[in-house]
Amino acid sequence: MDYALKPALYLVSTPIGNLEDITLRALRILRNADIIACEDTRHSGILLKKLEIEHKKLISYHEHNESEQSKKLVELIKSGSSIALISDAGTPLISDPGFRIVALAADEGIMIVPVPGATSFVAALSASGMSVHRFTFAGFAPQKKGRQTFLKKISEIDNTVILFESTHRIEKLLIELFEIAGGERKLCIAREITKIHEEFLRGTIAELIEIVRNKNGLKGEIVVIIDGKN
Numbered sequence: 001m002d003y004a005l006k007p008a009l010y011l012v013s014t015p016i017g018n019l020e021d022i023t024l025r026a027l028r029i030l031r032n033a034d035i036i037a038c039e040d041t042r043h044s045g046i047l048l049k050k051l052e053i054e055h056k057k058l059i060s061y062h063e064h065n066e067s068e069q070s071k072k073l074v075e076l077i078k079s080g081s082s083i084a085l086i087s088d089a090g091t092p093l094i095s096d097p098g099f100r101i102v103a104l105a106a107d108e109g110i111m112i113v114p115v116p117g118a119t120s121f122v123a124a125l126s127a128s129g130m131s132v133h134r135f136t137f138a139g140f141a142p143q144k145k146g147r148q149t150f151l152k153k154i155s156e157i158d159n160t161v162i163l164f165e166s167t168h169r170i171e172k173l174l175i176e177l178f179e180i181a182g183g184e185r186k187l188c189i190a191r192e193i194t195k196i197h198e199e200f201l202r203g204t205i206a207e208l209i210e211i212v213r214n215k216n217g218l219k220g221e222i223v224v225i226i227d228g229k230n
Helices: 024-033 041-051 066-076 099-107 122-125 147-155 167-181 206-214
Strands: 010-011 035-038 057-060 083-086 112-115 135-140 158-165 184-189 198-202 222-226
Touching: 010 024, 010 066, 010 099, 024 083, 024 112, 035 041, 035 066, 041 057, 066 099, 099 112, 099 184, 122 158, 122 184, 122 206, 122 222, 135 147, 135 206, 147 167, 158 167, 167 184, 167 206, 184 206, 198 206
Parallel strands: 010 083, 010 112, 035 057, 035 083, 135 158
Antiparallel strands: 158 222, 184 198, 184 222
């Protein structure tokens, strides 16, 4: 059944790997939104087809056009359109574009509706074996400038710390953490969450360096959960 949506910005979470993780509410919003703004229209078009959602107007919204597109999309909402914002996977804005349009919509008094669902770092944390009572999500570590300062700061945090890292930098990250925090700090690497090759690697930093080397690296999407200093 179709439902007319109020003019608003809908922040819709999509699956991070397993299509069964889409929510009923997300399906309803995506089916009925006037426009779906997405990072990659081709990628999202494939996802929507798998979800049996077709013939939707897709607008490209990514880090290179975020400023310009935010203004256009906000004007469309003010003109009466309902717009769903999605990322390539997971919850919009979490290490993905979207901050600008949400900030602008808030400034303009536009209704902003979160439609929650899968988030990789929350799923990874829940199964990591680390404390979940207090944690810090730090996103991606800087690739170059400020990287060492960043890693030193997070190594001093008392609570659990969560990072994203790419497959080709994971061994480098572990070695850097070893040099900064020592080899005995506990750590969990969550890989390919909700996908066929989902895997959790748990141990000390020193142990995980050896595990990653013995595997000749890791493939897929990676979340790193670091035990707090104390």
